[in-house]
Amino acid sequence: MKIVNGFDLMDYAVKHNYLLPSFNTTNLEMTYAIAKGLNAVNLPGYIQISSNNLRLSSPEAIVALTKDALKDSDVPISLHLDHGKSYEDVKRCVDAGFTSVMIDASHLPYEENIAATKKAVDYCHFYGVPVEAELGALKGKEEDIVNEADCKTDPKLVADFIERTGCDLLAVSIGNVHGLDMEPKIDIPLLKELSAVCKVPLVMHGGSGVPFEIIRETKNYGMLKINYGSDLRKAFITTFGKAYVQNNNAASVIELSLESVENVSQTAQSITKIINQQ
Numbered sequence: 001m002k003i004v005n006g007f008d009l010m011d012y013a014v015k016h017n018y019l020l021p022s023f024n025t026t027n028l029e030m031t032y033a034i035a036k037g038l039n040a041v042n043l044p045g046y047i048q049i050s051s052n053n054l055r056l057s058s059p060e061a062i063v064a065l066t067k068d069a070l071k072d073s074d075v076p077i078s079l080h081l082d083h084g085k086s087y088e089d090v091k092r093c094v095d096a097g098f099t100s101v102m103i104d105a106s107h108l109p110y111e112e113n114i115a116a117t118k119k120a121v122d123y124c125h126f127y128g129v130p131v132e133a134e135l136g137a138l139k140g141k142e143e144d145i146v147n148e149a150d151c152k153t154d155p156k157l158v159a160d161f162i163e164r165t166g167c168d169l170l171a172v173s174i175g176n177v178h179g180l181d182m183e184p185k186i187d188i189p190l191l192k193e194l195s196a197v198c199k200v201p202l203v204m205h206g207g208s209g210v211p212f213e214i215i216r217e218t219k220n221y222g223m224l225k226i227n228y229g230s231d232l233r234k235a236f237i238t239t240f241g242k243a244y245v246q247n248n249n250a251a252s253v254i255e256l257s258l259e260s261v262e263n264v265s266q267t268a269q270s271i272t273k274i275i276n277q278q
């Protein structure tokens, strides 16, 4: 299949009552592994890469890899920019062929977040590409912010934010965290409040480490996209780390790379299957 447009992927998931996992890639191996994993369980999802990870390869290179990874794919998969850090990054990715985008301006003051998000939305919508925005901030790698209450998404701001930005997906901070170093505590009552006032689908970052029954429960309250980065990175790095420990003269990059694709793919498969268990 071709890389599927983000709006079409969202419609497909809503129609079939699926949660969409969004898996972070960095390189060729992880891109192939995610496509392989989603196809093995016959479920849709996203391949995503953050601005930070685009320091290694260009958006064009990731688009080319994704197209190649999807040539035998039978399930809808979109290519998403995760934590787009600037308007320029958003443009580069859309121009290269990404089919879904996040602009992350949540660290800015509220009005500046709105202005930056709106600017990205205007560009992306011209090309029919949906935009994910973030309101609130996550603990963990993303930032170094104050106390937990100040980080969480404020339900009173949601309707105004969506109305004025025109964003198509909203990433919320409800006790989820980035990385595996802190324990997430998902605030379901807050999620219920948010979903009551939010007319676009919700996104949870930091899916790794959140119990699967809670992930499945969030679907009842507007959740559509769940980001998974750490679990896949761990599967990738562990492959090479183990090999080095066993033999510090290990020399077969090709065998280890193939093994890493298999391990990352298995991780993606099990997550995708479990979050979509009825």
Ligand SMILES: [Zn+2]
Binding pocket: 083, 178, 205, 206, 227
């Ligand atoms: Zn994130």
